[in-house]
Amino acid sequence: MLLLVQLRWLAVIGQILTIVYVHFVLAIALPLAEMAAVLGFLVLLNIVSLLRQMRRQAISNSELFLELMLDVSALTLQLYLSGGASNPFVSLYLLQVILGAVLVDAWSAWMLVLVTSGCFLFLTFSFRALDMPQAHSGELLGLHIQGMFICYVLAATLLVFFVTRIQHNLKARDARLAELRQRSVEEDHIVRMGLLASGAAHELGTPLSTLSVILSDWQRMPQLGADPEIAGEIAEMQSQLDRCKAIVSGILISSGDARGEGTIRTTATRFLDDTVSEWRETRSPAVIDYSSLIEPDAAIISDTALKQVIFNILDNALEASPGWIGVVAGRQADTIVIAVSDAGPGFEPAMLETLGKPYRSSKGRPGGGLGLFLVVNVIRKLGGTVSAENGADGGACVTLALPLASLATGGDPGH
Template sequence: MWPPLHLAETEDATGRNVQLLSLLRWLAVGGQLATILTVHFVIGIHLPLAPMLGALAALVALNMIVLAWPHVGAVHQFAMLLIDVACLTIQLYLSGGVSNPFVTLYLLQVVVAAVLLPAWSSWALVALTSALVAWLAWAAPPFALPIEWASRLSTPYIAGSWFNLTLAASLLVLFVTRMVRNLSQHDARLAALRQRAAEEEHIVRMGLLASGAAHELGTPLSSIAVMLGDWRHDAEISSHPALRADLEDMMAEVARCKDILSQILLASGEVRGHAPVRTSLRTFLSGIVDVWREKSGIEASYDHLPPTDPRIVADKALAQTITNLFDNAAEAGASSIALVAALDGDRLVLSVRDDGRGFAPDILDGIGKPYVSTKSRRGAGLGLFLATNVLRTLGGSLTARNRTAGGGEVMLVLPLEAVSIAEEL
């Protein structure tokens, strides 16, 4: 079974972030406690110990809650940062307001939000901390200091400090959120590359298995075909119509087995045949539809939208991919299937549309991945997985959707040059 992606990694990352915030909060509690006790008992500057220690007790209680409830969402983390900001505001209000040099600690909360939380929470903290600094400049009571330490900040200095803090917070959020977004996109690209490498490794294993099966089965089938051909010219068998009919059936079944082996090799990654046939786009695609319609007895049509009919190579893997998509549509209960070809610049767009049951949500979510469904549902087994890899080999892509009128649609997009023939001068 193909190993699924572990969605629990995101929850683990969130838990680690919450633990990191908890550690940062313990450091803040220890630093503030040491500063308060040093200023009050060592330096001799009187501080309102009860409310200041009460704010620290609130931070300790918050960390205790985090220990009991480590897995929280972004909204809860934002609420925790609001509590941190509120406790810091209480400490600053009781110890000088904007004249307290620790007022710049507001920036720490802003940076934490920019790194760990959505952008809206970062900008909300910028607005909140800016308003709180302005409020502290206006509402914080005077703080009594010894004469040799006392100073008075001018109004222009306070206004400039407020503007500087707001500007610094805004720039931090602007650039930190962009860097975090760039890192997230980089991680997503790496994850996609790892997933693609794993899928291609799976294809390689399938190709090795198919090659081994072709090697083991091809020789005895060829021997049987030769013997049947010799028996066909035997006079005794030719004189018995029943034996001759059985012989023809046996030769047909052997030919069918050899064709199945060829299709297995194509599906496992052998994209081009040994003797590619030159044809036109309309002839190639309409021929696929005609053969499938005669074999299945289900209504199937081909619509050629391009104004021209470019010359192409009859790619067997692409033909098998389209046939598999038609088979999938029939298994989904489709009574009418259409193949539509269009050109989008230098890209060839092929749409397989049907009026069947459409795709289940889990199938749409797992398009291009193996073993995402059972045989009783559309997209069963490896059909769409192999189709996706054939398109990827040709430099294209595959998407699927449910049509509003009912049924499903699979869209194949590939560079026209991947199958076209250069015009000869």
């Protein structure tokens, strides 16, 4: 529709220039009032089409066909008022047919062929004859050839412009479809991983409970409790076992197999503070430099998946840079931005180009590269973006940008 509107503006300008040249330069009298009324109708049609385009409403084939029929009607009226089929611009009907063949369905394009053919035949028998001045009585053939040349140049220029834009749109559409297919494959991969994780969590529940019972029995055994070293190791085992059980419970809650106390409402600052604190406690002695600059603070809904995303990024940063990790959280308009930096070797160029693709990792171990893959897809589901870059003096920085609208509803704002 937008391309059709652009071409119609060009047609209006071209008709005005032609009418002015013929009427005032060539001194060939034209019915200016009637022709101006047709031009006014085209301008009004374009304004209505632009207003509809601005509302981003879906444009159907019938609407495009109607617009093309109105263009054909306007062209027919202008030709009727200026010599009928003898007017060299009558070949502009072919341009309308070509536009129809590209823009509308096959039946609509064939209907345009029938209508324009009928209009052409009508103009051969019914038209308003031009009042040619005596000065041009011997130049009719020359004027006709000039008009044909102008019509050819105009039609060729508009066709190249239009077809080029159509090709650009088709390439953009193909690229978008390829992106959607890739995203569908990745999301299907995530679904399979989620099902596997949920099943594994169910299976791990029984052995973890068994281990917990055994450790509790050991702690009550006097011969083991008398040895401080063994008692300390048992306590550490119990602590790690509790952590495993918490991880399994988190997987089950995320997959919908379990429900805790319900939705937790919090603020962006409190959520990030608690998340970083929890990560720091379980990864000691990790050195993390954390600062939150979210002003003003915003109410959000705590999201287990988002917490796991932040954990994954922090774990990757810790693995690359055990000595230092920097986390800065801020707010830009209605977007929360979280930047995680490290002092490690940075990303390889190939990794930056394929950020978020599964099994793209420099760690060289089976299954590596799933962390960032999950991070990118979870953030994308929340309507946000993930970017990564290497620092000028070494290290790397991964930045999350999350719209507050999705965090306030706990889901994708587009759904």
